[in-house]
């Protein structure tokens with residue numbers, strides 16, 4: 001466990017309920033960071049697989065289906081679907097940038113090893 005996993009220390013003079021709510025927020029933020037780290041580790045692998053198979057970095061058709069699904073999940077759970085879509089778009093755009101960089105790297109490696117596809 002990293003020392004950053006612990007919730008932040010709050011001043012002693014703040015109301016107990018506010019301090020408790022902030023501990024919960026800190027735990028949720030920690031979980032979000034862990035989840036994003038896992039997601040990016042997984043998408044990195046996908047980027048390598050796609051580059052090796054000469055597939056494009058972005059898959060707009062899959063993205064459209066993910067957006068529809070997440071908007072539905074957001075609606076069901078009381079989260080603003082517009083926000084859910086923006087949040088997914090933000091993450092996916094970053095993933096696509098990673099995939100473009102991975103594709104350049106893999107192509108370079110192939111050129112250096114004299115491999116053809």
Ligand SMILES: C=C(O[C@@H]1C=C(C(=O)O)C=C[C@H]1O)C(=O)O
Nearest residue numbers: 043046057058059062063092095
């Ligand atoms: C991860 C992939 O690559 C891209 C990133 C996606 C994502 O982060 O969910 C979805 C589709 C692709 O545009 C994939 O093709 O599955």
